[in-house]
Amino acid sequence: MTTVRYVAIGDSFTEGVGDELPDGHTRGWADLVAQGWANSAGEPIQYANLAIRGRLAWPIVDEQLEPALALKPTHLSFNGGGNDMLRPRASMARIADAFSHVLRRCDEEGVQFVLLSGANPSAQLPLGRTIQRRGDQLSSAVVGRFADRRDVLCALNWHDRELSTPPFWSPDRLHMNSRGHHRVAARVLTTLGQSAPGDWWSMPETMDAASARGLAYYREHVGPWVRRRLTGTSSGDGRTAKFPDWVTVPTLAPGP
Numbered sequence: 035m036t037t038v039r040y041v042a043i044g045d046s047f048t049e050g051v052g053d054e055l056p057d058g059h060t061r062g063w064a065d066l067v068a069q070g071w072a073n074s075a076g077e078p079i080q081y082a083n084l085a086i087r088g089r090l091a092w093p094i095v096d097e098q099l100e101p102a103l104a105l106k107p108t109h110l111s112f113n114g115g116g117n118d119m120l121r122p123r124a125s126m127a128r129i130a131d132a133f134s135h136v137l138r139r140c141d142e143e144g145v146q147f148v149l150l151s152g153a154n155p156s157a158q159l160p161l162g163r164t165i166q167r168r169g170d171q172l173s174s175a176v177v178g179r180f181a182d183r184r185d186v187l188c189a190l191n192w193h194d195r196e197l198s199t200p201p202f203w204s205p206d207r208l209h210m211n212s213r214g215h216h217r218v219a220a221r222v223l224t225t226l227g228q229s230a231p232g233d234w235w236s237m238p239e240t241m242d243a244a245s246a247r248g249l250a251y252y253r254e255h256v257g258p259w260v261r262r263r264l265t266g267t268s269s270g271d272g273r274t275a276k277f278p279d280w281v282t283v284p285t286l287a288p289g290p
Contacts, residue, residue: 038079041107043098046087052209066219068283074228078284084275091115091132111148112136119168130175151190154198158207189225201239213237
């Protein structure tokens with residue numbers, strides 16, 4: 035049997051921002067998928083994650099895709115565009131072109147493409163209606179590119195209404211918390227034909243769920259985001275991928 039070699043590329047969604055462990059490690063849905071896959075299959079898998087927070091769709095493709103394919107994976111997942119759609123002049127067709135390019139390169143290299151749409155944060159964000167509309171447009175543009183490709187594995191999160199509610203989001207309201215990442219991981223594992231722990235779909239609520247209100251929220255979260263936009267900087271500047279090469283994910287025995 036061929037060993038699974040799974041590589042993930044993307045932005046903060048795929049890096050795992052919002053699911054920080056006590057030791058400071060950023061985990062996230064892709065790490066959870068790798069472990070869940072090894073457990074479900076009953077054998078270790080190889081896993082790499084090249085995602086870096088703050089990246090726009092095409093920079094993800096330009097910086098991460100070819101290094102990911104050079105690892106000779108069996109499966110590659112891609113999500114992007116969440117940072118693009120927060121910019122008023124972003125072209126949804128141009129973002130969708132990035133997804134089409136990733137699929138074409140996966141086809142050329144014989145790699146199974148796993149398409150993800152991001153979760154929907156608009157219900158608790160300023161300008162939420164605008165973000166909802168732009169996210170709907172992006173989702174439609176991307177999914178439309180793959181309507182005739184039943185071989186593409188699609189784990190679509192944007193229209194998951196439960197996932198869009200505050201208990202699945204971190205205090206910045208823009209990134210999922212651990213509960214949200216587990217729900218996305220469950221969807222991806224199901225899409226892959228693997229078994230996901232049943233409680234991953236709706237883990238117990240956590241203390242870090244989106245809660246900041248009023249001036250505190252704008253001071254702690256919106257202000258720094260605006261400053262980065264004004265200065266042309268990114269939360270990912272100076273960061274490197276957490277797993278740029280293969281790591282072996284062993285099968286773990288179920289807990290008591």
